[in-house]
Every structure is written in structure tokens, then in C-alpha cells.
Amino acid sequence: MRRKTLCIQCNTCGSILFRYIKIGKGHLIRCWKNRMIDNTLIQEKNEYYCPCGKLIGTDEKVWIKLKKQQISIN
Numbered sequence: 001m002r003r004k005t006l007c008i009q010c011n012t013c014g015s016i017l018f019r020y021i022k023i024g025k026g027h028l029i030r031c032w033k034n035r036m037i038d039n040t041l042i043q044e045k046n047e048y049y050c051p052c053g054k055l056i057g058t059d060e061k062v063w064i065k066l067k068k069q070q071i072s073i074n
């Protein structure tokens with residue numbers, strides 16, 4: 001399987017939110033928590049925020065569902 005590390009940034013402030021080990025093809029919509037590295041997201045109840053306050057995703061137990069319009073992926 002193809003494997004690479006992605007860098008996920010906040011579109012509002014430009015901060016690097018976390019890095020993600022992606023395996024295989026396809027769009028990144030759900031992030032497995034155990035593949036996230038250097039995570040700076042702030043959790044409040046079942047939501048995840050950038051330190052700038054922007055809502056980035058929602059908690060779905062083993063993964064986080066990302067708000068695609070709030071992030072850029074490189």
C-alpha cells in the first residue's frame with residue numbers, strides 16, 4: 001500500500017494542526033486518531049478546534065471527521 005505523511009493546516013490562521021500517515025488512495029475525510037502525529041487540536045466535548053478557535057472536526061470515536069473547507073492538506 002502507498003503510504004505518505006500529509007501536513008494538515010488551518011485555513012484561517014495557517015497553523016499546522018497535525019501530520020497524518022495516509023495509507024492508500026482516496027480523499028482524506030476521516031482521520032484515524034492513531035495515525036495523527038504532532039496533534040495540536042483542542043478537544044471540547046465531541047468537537048476539535050484549532051488553537052485560533054476555528055472548528056476543524058468532530059469526534060467519531062476512532063476517527064475525526066474533518067471539515068474540509070476549514071483545512072488545507074499538503
Ligand SMILES: [Zn+2]
Pocket residue numbers: 010011012013014015050051052053054
Ligand atoms: Zn487556526
